Amino acid sequence: MPTDEHHEGCGFASYHLSRSAIDDLASGSAQPTVIQQLQQAERSRRLLLLRALDEKLTKDPTLVGPLTAPDDVWELLARAERVVPEAMDLLLAHPYTGAWAGYVTRLLRDKITGVCPLWMHVGHLHALAAAVAIRGGLSFALRVPVWDGGAIIPTVGMARLAADTPYSVADVHVDRDVVEISNAATTVRLPRDHAGDATNWWGMRTLATRSGHLALSVRLDDLDPYRGLYEPVPPQRIARADVDGWQHVLNEAWHIVSRCLPDLAAGFATGLHSLVPRPAVPLRTLSASTGEAFGSAIIAQPADAATLAATLVHEFHHNLLGGLLHMIPLYEHDPAERFYTLWRDDPRPIAGVLSGIHAFFGVTAFWRALGRDDPGEAERRAGFEYAYWRDGTWRVLRSLSGDPHLTEAGQRFLDSITARLRPWLDEPVPAGMAELAGAAAADHHAGWRIRHLRPPARTVQSYTDAWVVGRQRPSLTEPDGRLTPTPIPDGSWCGARTDLIRAGLAVAEPDPEEITLMVPDATRADVAYVSGHNDRAIHGYRSELAEDGNRPDSWVGLGLALSAREPGADAARALLRCPELVRAVHRSIRSRTGTPPAPEELADWIGRSGC
16 A cells, blocks of 8 residues: 655644735745645645545455455555555556556445445556556566546546446556457557557657746546546547647747746646647637546647647646645635526536636736736737636635635635735726627626526516506516526526627737627627617617527617617616516516517616616
8 A cells, every 4th residue: 555755653744824925825925845745745645545446445355346456456555655655656646546546445435336336446546557567667568447448647648448338457468568458359469668559558648848947747547447537537638649649738838828928837847747629619718627546638639739738737726726725724604596697598506606707817817917028919818818707706706705604714714815806996908898898798798597497477577567567667676696506507698799790809900700600609680789770779679589489599689789889778778787677577477468568668667667
C-alpha cells in the first residue's frame, strides 16, 4: 500500500493555506507554490481513499473478480514507490485517479454497481498499478480489466483487443522494456515510447506549447474511462487532424493567457495536467470539471483561441476552488436550488453559485485584460463579454454575499472577489457594448423568471377577476424576492438572441444572412430585434404568441423589443421584471374566456400596477 510521507506515527498530517494565499486564489492569482500546496492535499486525500479500498479488499478479496489478487497489486505498487517514486507521484497526481477513487468509494459505500460490474471498477486499481510499473520500467505480470475490448493503462494508452463480451480481462506482461498486453485472441506489443499509435494500440496524446518563459504541457485524454463527470465513459478517439487543430489553437490561446493574466498563467504549468476533448458545438462554449479530478478540464473544441483562453481560465478557477474546498469549508451543506445565475438556465444551490462566481470572475478578468491588450478586432467582442460577465457576476455575488449558509471563510472569499470586482463596474467599454450586454443579461434573467418562478395562485386569480369584469387592477402584493424558484422549467429556452449578438461580434464584417444561418434556432422576430428593427420584431413576437401563447422566448422578446423602442414603458417593464405573472394571467384569462387578451395590452395593464 502506498504511503504518505506526511503521515507521522498513527496520525495524519494536516494541510492548510494562509489567509493571504486564500485571498490570492479568490482574486485571481495562482502562484505555483500555492498550487503545490493544493496538490499535496489532493495527494493525501487520494492516499486515504486508497487506504480505505485496501481495507475493503483485505476483508473481501473477491471484489476484484477474475483479476490478480489484491495483495499482488499492493506489492507491485509498494515496489514502485520504493524504486521509482516519481512514477507513483505522477499517477497519484493524475486527475482521473482522483475521479476513480471517489467513484469506487461511493460504489462500495452505497453497495451499488455502476455502469459496469463492480469488479471492473475496483479492478481499475490494477490498471493504475500497471501504469506506474510501466512508467517506472519495472518487470511484472498483472491482469487488468477490459471494457468493450479496451484495456486502459492510465496516462500511457489503451490496447484494443478482440473480445466477445463487454467485460473481460487481459494480461499485462513486462520484461525490461518489452510490454505486451494480451488475451486469448489478441496480443499487443507497445511501441518503445508508449506514446505513439501502433497496431491495436492507442497512445496517450500530449499537447505542449510555450509563451516566453511560461511552458504548458497537457495530455489530450480521449481514453481514460474516468475522465467524465459522473459515470465512466468509453473512449472517444479523435482524429489526428483534430489533434493538430487542438495544438494550433492551444498555441495561440496560451500566448493570450500568458500575456493577459500572467499571475494566473504561472500556476497553469503546475496545476493543469489533462484536457478532455469534446466535439465542437456552434456558438456554445461547453466545458466542465469536477473537484475530484483536480488538474483536468472537459472542453468542446473551440472556434478560436480567445474562446479557448477564456475557457481555460474558467475551468482552472473551478479546479482551484475544488482543491480549496477539500481543505476548508466555505459553506454549509444546502442543496436547495434557490439562486439565479447568469451562466445557468436553472436555479442553483449555494455550491454551484459560489463555484460559478469564482469561475466567471476569472472570465471577467480575462476579457477585461484582452480588451486592453488587443484594441483591434477583438476590442468590441472583449468589451461585450467583459460587460456581460462583469455585471452578471456582480449581481450574483451580491445575492450570495451575507447568506447564512456561508462560513466565515466563505464570506471572506467572496469579500476578496468583491474588492477586486467593484472598481471595474464603472470602467467604460467600447461604444454600444454596455447596452448590448445589458439587453442580453435582461433577456436571460427574464427568461429564467418566466420558466422557474410561479406567481401565487391568489395573485393570478385577483388579476384575472379584475381583467374579466373590468375592475381596477390590484396592487402587486408579492415582493420580487419572495418567490421561490422551482427547478422544473415551464417551457424551453434557446438563447438565440444572445447567440445572434455573439455571432455578429465574432466577425469583422457581419453578413446578416450568414449570421442568421449560424443561429438556426433564431426566429425572424429575433433577427429583427438584434438588427434594430424594433417595430418588425414586435409584430413578429405578437404573431408567435398568437400561435403559442406559452412560449417563453416570445414573451421576453416582446419585452425587449418594446423596451428598445420606448425605454421605461410599463408593458416592457412588466415583461422583463415579472414575465411569469404576465404569462400566468394571460393563460388564466384565456382559459376562462376562451379569448386571449392582447399581450402588450395586458402587460401594460399589469405594469402600471407596480410590477
